[in-house]
Amino acid sequence: MFNRKARNLELALEVQESRGFWQDVGHRFIRNNKTIIGLLLLGIIVLMCIYGMLFLDYKTEVVNMNIPNKLQTPSAAHPFGTDDLGRDIFNRIVYGARYSLFIGFSATIISLSVGSLLGCIAGYFGGKIDGVIMRITDVFIAIPSTLMAIAVVSALGPNFANLIIAIAIGDIPGYARIIRSSVLSIRDNEFVEASIAVGGSHAHVMAQHIFPNTLAALIVQATLGVGYVIIAASGLSYLGLGVMPPAPEWGAMLSEAQAQIRYFPHQVIFPGLAIVITVLALNLLGDALRDAIDPTLKD
Template sequence: MAETKAVANGKKNKNKSNSQLMGVWMRLKKNRLAIIGLVILVILILVAIFANIIAPYGYDEQDLQNTFQTPSLKHLFGTDEFGRDIFSRIIYGSRISLQVGVIAVGIAVVVGGFLGAVAGYFSGKVDNVIMRIMDILLSIPQMLLAISIVAALGNSLINLMIAVGVSSIPQYARIVRASVISIKNQEFVESAKATGSSDLRIIFKHVIPNCLAPVIVQATLGIGLAILTAAGLSFIGLGIKPPTPEWGAMLSGGRMYIRNYPHLTLFPGIAIVITIFAFNVLGDGLRDALDPKLKQ
């Protein structure tokens, strides 16, 4: 009887979870801008995955006899000062930008989420120490903090992701802490304590999973901000070293020729704008879809 009841409860919880996901998807589908953003992101991901197939040229393939070519059938977005195909470099650059955005936000979510959960769950001195450190980091502008970290570690893809991720940790720590404080005294947490579960088990199994909704929304919006921050660092020479294609570095390289050859900065700029727009509208759509007040 006990096993049958446990199986029935498992099926019930699974059906309930599927029903909630379907509800979120149905509300998300009603937001046209969010769906447009989702479609754009799917296209960008596919472009990044199949860049070797889609790009007509290598990202570092030079043709010094055809420098500063304007957009044409041979070079859709024209060529740069070294005769490199801008269209191909933007396609390969999507890999770098998405990789930086996702991994940097992943670092911030994991570290910031854990610190926020610990601070909110234990309260007291632990909360004061962790959150005062977060307040100190928040008092420093995110771009300035990222610049300091990259300047200390050196220019590389890994250091760029670390810099952007570390500078975003306080935001996720505060979000998770606020969510943990609101749920740590609920009945299912008290029940877990009564059964003898350890604090870490309660945090990872019961508390953090119930804080995911605001974190998912913030992470979606944060990826766009991380891509913009990485592009800004590359623009001022603290990002990825050339000839690796990165949209911010492409903007920096083309700014000297912007009067005579505006296409050198136009297309990388459009790529950044479209990508950040897609993440922002999708994040807004997820926020509305995951809002419990809209479930009625």
């Protein structure tokens, strides 16, 4: 029995060593229960987006008023009830998933791209360049990200595009610092020095040898960051600084429903649950990625 267990362990180690790093990460990621739950929940949200695009008419089923049907509780005709203007809450939540996911991924991609570039430059060159970039990021970090977003949206005006820009600006310093710390630990490795010795340009070395080795930490942070962006966007929309009514953004729906929360709580419960489920799914996927990438957690 002991010999069989030892042999199985040896075989498992041989299989693990035969896989590449990212293959091993993918294998561990798929086996994680958090991945299954997160993908299931996120898949529901994505299906909502697809259903909204294919089967819902924006004007007639999402934003047009139907006063005779106002403030109906959940029923077979209206699974999530209706709001104070008679609009079907289920249809509005389904259509609003497009706004939340688009804002979450767009703002994250922008902040990740700019932050990664600044972090790579600061960590690779060091010296005065590093000092200038890091002092600028310190200024932005000293200002709470929500307050920064409010200031930017107030200056540019509340609309869909400015909301994405405002949230992205606040997230750039975090990504820059993460990448910088990774680059500092990579730039003195022998493979980097060898690439420079054979005539590789700074841009080539950063793009081909340094940045790919920072992807592990970056992917985890970006996955968790999307959930934060969705919460931030909903908060700004709730304050009237994000997606403007009658667009069915989940935070804006919460803001519109606050006057009826005491007697018609379904108007708040379902948009709130949509935000919670989406962020939970993204956080579970981020945790699963972290577990898969962290070398101290390998089997």
